[in-house]
Amino acid sequence: MAWTGGTGWTGSRRTVLAAGLAAGLSPLVAGCQTGDGDGKSPFTGKDGAGDKVLAVKIDNIAAARPQTGLEDADILYTEEVEAGLSRILAVFASHLPDRVGPVRSARESDLELLRQFGHPALAYSGAQSKLRPMLESAPIVALPPGEAPDAYVRSPDRAAPHNLYLRPSRALKAASDASAPADIGFRFGAAPAKGGTRTSRQDVRYPAARFTFTWSESRDRWLVAMDGSPFRTTSAGQLAVSTVVIQHVTVRSSRLHDKWGSTTPYTETVGSGDALILRDGKKYQAEWSRPAPDNGTTYTTPEGHPLPFTPGPIWVALTPKG
Helix, strand or coil, X not given: CEECCCCCEECCXXXXXXXXXXXXXXXXXXXXXXXXXXCECCCCCCECCCCCCEEEEECCCHHHCCEECHHHCCEEXXXXXXXXXXXXXXXXXXXXXXXXXXXXXXXXXXXXXHHHHXXXXXXXXXXXXXXXXHHHHCCCEEECCCCCHHHEEECCCCCCCCCEEECHHHHHHCCCCCCCCCCCCCCECCCCCCCXXXXXXXXXXXXXXXXXXXXXXXXXXXXXEECCEECEECCCEECEECEEEEEEECEEEEEEECCCCCEEEEECCCEEEEEEEEECCEEEEEEEEECCCCCCCEEECCCCCEXXXXXXXXXXXXXXXX
16 A cells, blocks of 8 residues: 555555554554544544644744643644744644634745645634735635634733634634545554654754753653743643654745735745654654645655654644755
């Protein structure tokens, strides 16, 4: 059975089992795939896939912290934005928090990234004028406040623009045609029997932001910190994830600028490159591949064997190559 680029499997089960065993995986892990009617989420590998995919663009500067609702996200993507800062794209399906935010504006890179999810809903607070036609023509259900006014609320505890929050269940009422969770290339199961380097901490750097992932034996997860401080949510304390994917990508200048004249970076998520997978207190060298926008993203060992994730929430740090 050979991977066809995020859309399915072909061939015989015997082939993939042989490849997995050669990589030191158990027979169960070698053929591990979720989201094909087994009741498990293709995003987390755990029970309960959810009905619709909702992506929310989250503010991530100091004035926006601590954020709300991120502990319920299936996948958290970080990408570089203007001035070397970072922003988060949170993907929800398995669980919907009562409230999530602060919500901020979309970026052109989000549209390429979200193509692998089919026709997801995207909640955001605004966009540059040149980006709006792209949002309108993209295969998404666009949910800015104007399209779902009942789904947004302002908090009196913070100053604008860092006080806009989304009610996900209300937002999805305006997204009847949003796609259901489906295979995006993730595989889940036990770690490879061979390989990996024991590590307790890994830093991820953007030009003006730094994330640190520290392994917690007691929680069996990676604790997230940002700029030297614990990355907390308002209701769940320090955020922790099961697997961290550090995906090295091309980050180039786009044609767009912010209102201060800073060029908006464009993060390319179609292609291939190196990655580092953190799971179970170890780091694994990996390679990622996404041949086309409609394909999912696969992660393999340098020898080409599938590299499964630990079931649970995933953090994908899209970081510049080099």
